[in-house]
Amino acid sequence: METWMNDRYISKTITIRMRDGHVNEARIFSPSKKPAIGSPLVVLVHAGGFAMGTTHQMASFAQGYSTLFGAKVVNVTHRLAPEHVFPTAAHDVWDAFEWLADNADVVGADVDTGFILGGVSSGANLAAVTAQRATETSFSPRLTGVWMCMPCVLDKNIVPEEFKEVFISREQAAKALLVDTANLYSVIESSKPDVHSPDWSPFNSTKAHIDMPPCYIQVSGADPMRDDGLIYERALRSVGVKTKLDVYPGVPHWHFGFFPSLQASKKANADAMYGGAWLLDAKVDDGIDVLEAMGPPI
Numbered sequence: 001m002e003t004w005m006n007d008r009y010i011s012k013t014i015t016i017r018m019r020d021g022h023v024n025e026a027r028i029f030s031p032s033k034k035p036a037i038g039s040p041l042v043v044l045v046h047a048g049g050f051a052m053g054t055t056h057q058m059a060s061f062a063q064g065y066s067t068l069f070g071a072k073v074v075n076v077t078h079r080l081a082p083e084h085v086f087p088t089a090a091h092d093v094w095d096a097f098e099w100l101a102d103n104a105d106v107v108g109a110d111v112d113t114g115f116i117l118g119g120v121s122s123g124a125n126l127a128a129v130t131a132q133r134a135t136e137t138s139f140s141p142r143l144t145g146v147w148m149c150m151p152c153v154l155d156k157n158i159v160p161e162e163f164k165e166v167f168i169s170r171e172q173a174a175k176a177l178l179v180d181t182a183n184l185y186s187v188i189e190s191s192k193p194d195v196h197s198p199d200w201s202p203f204n205s206t207k208a209h210i211d212m213p214p215c216y217i218q219v220s221g222a223d224p225m226r227d228d229g230l231i232y233e234r235a236l237r238s239v240g241v242k243t244k245l246d247v248y249p250g251v252p253h254w255h256f257g258f259f260p261s262l263q264a265s266k267k268a269n270a271d272a273m274y275g276g277a278w279l280l281d282a283k284v285d286d287g288i289d290v291l292e293a294m295g296p297p298i
Contacts, residue, residue: 008049009066018095027075028054029062035070040114043075045123050188064294071108081191087199093126111141113279118147132202145279149218154228155195169226179253181224214242214276223247246271
C-alpha cells in the first residue's frame with residue numbers, strides 16, 4: 001500500500017477483488033481534517049476508451065472533492081482492452097462499486113451524507129451503466145447523484161427514434177482535434193462491445209432512465225460524443241430525472257486535459273466541482289478557488 005499526504009488530503013491505494021478473483025487497484029483520497037457530519041462517498045472512473053487509464057488519472061478531481069466537501073473519494077479502475085474485452089470493464093466497475101458501497105465504513109465514508117458516482121468519457125459510460133443497474137435493482141445504499149463528463153453512451157444502431165435527427169456529432173466532428181470519429185470507433189472497437197447490451201449503454205435497459213438519481217452532464221461542442229451527452233440529458237429529463245447540463249462550445253473531447261490553460265478548460269474543471277456541490281447538496285464557500293483546491297494531477 002502506498003500513501004501520499006499534504007495539508008489538505010491523504011491518499012492511499014487499496015485493492016478490491018473482482019468476481020473472478022482478479023484484484024484491481026483503487027485509490028482513496030481522504031480530507032486531512034475529518035468533517036463534522038461525516039464524509040460523503042464519491043467513486044470516480046477514469047477515461048481511456050476502455051483500453052487505457054489508471055487510478056492516477058482522476059487525481060485532481062478527487063483532490064477537489066475531498067478538499068471542498070470533506071469526501072472520501074475512491075478512484076477505481078478496470079482491466080483494459082484489447083486483452084480484456086467487453087463486458088470486463090463494466091463488470092469490474094460494478095464489482096468495485098458494490099464492494100465500496102458495502103464497505104463504506106471501512107474506507108471511512110458515511111453514505112448518509114452523500115453517495116456519488118462519476119467518470120469522464122469511457123468512465124462516464126461506465127458510471128452511467130453502473131448507475132442504471134443500481135437504480136433498476138433498487139441497490140442499497142441508493143446513489144444520490146451521478147456525474148458524467150463527455151459521456152459515450154450511444155451508437156447509431158441504438159439511438160431512440162425520437163432522437164435520430166439530432167444524433168449528428170459523429171459526422172459534424174469527424175475531423176475534430178484530439179479525438180476524431182475514426183479514432184473514437186477504433187478505440188471502442190478494441191474492446192469488442194455489444195452495443196445492444198445494458199452493460200454498454202443505459203439506453204438498452206428495459207427501464208431506461210426511470211428513477212435515476214440527479215445527473216450532472218458536461219459536453220464538449222467539437223466532440224464526436226457531443227450528442228451522446230445532449231441526448232442522454234434530454235432522455236433523463238423527459239422521465240422526470242433532475243439534471244444539470246454544461247456545454248463548452250467549440251472545444252474538443254478532453255480539452256481540459258490537453259489544453260488546461262484555455263478558459264473553457266478552466267471553466268469545465270471548476271464546473272465539475274460546482275456540479276459535485278449540486279449533486280451533494282453542498283455549498284462551495286465564497287472566496288474559495290476551486291481550481292486551486294483541485295491542485296495539479298499527481
